Amino acid sequence: MMKNSGIPSSLIVENLKGVVGDKWVITEREFMENYLKDETPDPIRPKPAEDLILVKPSSTEEVSRILKIANENRIPVFPVGGRTGLVGGAVPTEPGIILSLERMSRIEVDEENLMAVAEAGATLGDLIKAAESAGLFFPPHPGDEGAQIGGLIATNAGGARAIKYGVMRNYVRGLEIVLPTGEILSLGGKLLKNNTGYDLMQLIIGSEGTLCVITKAVIRLFPKSKYMVTLIVPFNERSDALRTVPQILRSGIIPLAIEYVQLREILEAAGHINENWPVQKGLAQLIIILEGSSQEEILSACEGISKVCEANNAIDILLAETPEEQNRILKIRSNIYTALKPRMMDILDVTVPPSSLEKLMEQVDMIASKYGIYLPTYGHAGDGNLHVHIMRKDVESIDMAKKIKEEIYGAALKLGGVITGEHGIGKLRTENISLVLSEKHIDIMRSIKRIFDPNNILNPNKVLP
Ligand SMILES: Cc1cc2nc3c(=O)[nH]c(=O)nc-3n(C[C@H](O)[C@H](O)[C@H](O)COP(=O)(O)OP(=O)(O)OC[C@H]3O[C@@H](n4cnc5c(N)ncnc54)[C@H](O)[C@@H]3O)c2cc1C
Structure with a gap:
């Protein structure tokens, strides 16, 4: 019997089958294993509950009917996307329904308005391809292309290539959502301006599946850049690399991405996927992606950036021009997490004002030497967003x-930062949210949760402490 539910699970299962068809309601544990976890490192990932039903609707109407059944019977519902989250947000931690929108994966590109209308179950990889085949571009790249549109929006994902055009929030122009009570709402649209009342759409972006189920989104695209290059800039000292970042941002050149990596981890990531990393020098490296409409524009930006880097003791700069070479660099960069994960205890996501990055790294080094450990670190340096890893063996x-995590959080907060820039709160960070938000702020969030979800059925006990 499920928590809060007055009726037996078997009747709920029959009702759900009546909505989506027998094939799309799964009750056998062995067929839902992949839906019981996300990409959070094993030692700290929340445990899934026992009594679970996996449901895969094919339309917004079906999502609405499922939520009505769940709400009437007070059954928790866990919306899941690609399960690539890093804070246990999609883990079904209480008996209830796992709701996967993977069958809702259509994407239509509106070339005239430079927008895509994507169902929530389409993946990031699908969106990138759909944009490309229409000659358009979806710039941001949160590492794992298996993430789904619903998850990307629910977590307000960031990732590499967010400097110039922003994170997920900056791309979402419209949403179709289903409230926990089953009502369907349409927010925004194919619009670049919209000042009609309180902006519920922005509230939903980043709400981590606690306020509604996202079923469809209007996403802004950009014309494909005619020229794109990737620079790898090695430095012998990490402080030189990190000091360079705010100087590039002030130089008037706005790259798509400035990523900070360390040789040790990037070589490991390359080895992990049987690739070779093209720059073997320098302890610390910046990966800088530039785009422009002419070769001259790009070359002059490269020159400007090289000057700033060389003034900060950069060694030999590598310029990758072919799309194949650049994709390979991005792929290796995106695999650092995967390479480290089996030996990892936790991945942190602290974010500070970009000019404080060097100071944050100094603090991380001090904490590492206090405990006599090595803390592998990389991140989206242009966004002031560092991923510090605590390794199991240490x-x-x-x-x-x-304790180590809390000291790193403390260092980030002292620099005017926050505990998470992109991964969100999920289940894991609920115990830390009050380090950043006041009691009043959390009270307002609780009141908002009650308005959207009066019976607390949607992703319960996530985000809110
Ligand atoms: C190798 C790797 C690299 C990564 N790099 C980045 C990065 O650079 N930047 C970054 O921001 N993140 C990164 N991530 C984290 C992760 O990919 C993002 O958080 C992503 O947005 C999660 O999407 P998902 O579809 O996998 O969501 P899930 O993990 O399935 O779910 C995440 C949250 O969204 C909710 N949710 C999912 N679908 C819906 C829906 N339809 N309606 C309502 N709520 C929903 C869930 O309930 C959960 O709370 C990385 C992860 C990995 C494994």
């Missing part, structure tokens, strides 16, 4: 990892 217990 910590004696989860409590010790927590």
Whole structure:
């Protein structure tokens, strides 16, 4: 029997089958294993509940009917996307329904308005391809292309290539959502301006599946850049690399991405996927992606950036021009997490004002030497967003990892930062959210949750402490 539900699971299962068809309601544990976890490192990932039903609707109407059944019977519902999240947000932690929108994956590109209308179950990879085949471009690249549109919006994903045009929030122009009570709402549209009342759409972006189920989105695209190049800039000192970042941002050139990596981890990532990393020098490296409408524009931007980097002791700069070479660099960069994950205890996502990045890294180094450990670190340097990793072999217990995490959080907060820039709160960080938000802020969030979800059925006990 499911929590809060007054009726037996078997009747709920029959009702759900009546909505989506027998084939799309799964109750056998062995066929839902992949839906019980996300990409959070194993030692800290929340445990899934036992009594679960996996449901795969094919339309917004079906999502609405499922939520009505769940709401009437007070059954928790866990919306899941690609399960690539890193804070346990999609893990079904209580008996209830796992709701996967993977069958809702249509994408239509509106070339005239430079927008795509995508169903929530389409993947990031699908969106990138659909934009490309229409000669358009979806710039941001949150590492794992298996993430789905619903998940990307629910987490307000960022990733590489967010400097010039922003994170997910800056791309979403419209949403179709289903409230936990089953009502369907349409917010925004194919619009670049919209000042009609309180902006519920912005509230939904980043709400991590706690306020509604996202079923469809209007997403802004950009004309494909005629020229794109990727620079790899090695430095012997990490402080030189990090000091360079705000100087590039002030130089008037706006790259698509400035990523910070360390040689040790990037070589490991390359080895992990049987690739070779093209620059073997320098302890710390910046990966800088530039785009422009003419070769002259790009070359002059490269020259400007090279000057700034060389003034900060950069060694030999590599310029990758072919799309194949650039895709390979991005792929290796995107695999650092995957390479480290089996040995990882936690991945942090602290974010500070970009000019404070060097100071944050100094603090991370001090914490590492205090504990006598190595903290592999990389991140979206242009956004002031660092991923510091606590490795299993270095910590004696989860409590010790927590202490290290809290010291790193403290250092980021002192610099005017936050505990998460892109991964969100999910289940894992609920215990830390009050480090950043006041009691009043959290109270307002609780009141908003009650308005959207009066019976607390949607992704319960996530985000809110
Ligand atoms: C290798 C790797 C690299 C990554 N790099 C980045 C990065 O650079 N930047 C970044 O921001 N993130 C990154 N991530 C984290 C992750 O990819 C993002 O958080 C992504 O947006 C999650 O999407 P998803 O579809 O996998 O969502 P899931 O993990 O399935 O779910 C995440 C949250 O969204 C909710 N949700 C999912 N679908 C819906 C829906 N339809 N309606 C309402 N709520 C929904 C879930 O309930 C959950 O709370 C990375 C992850 C990996 C594994």
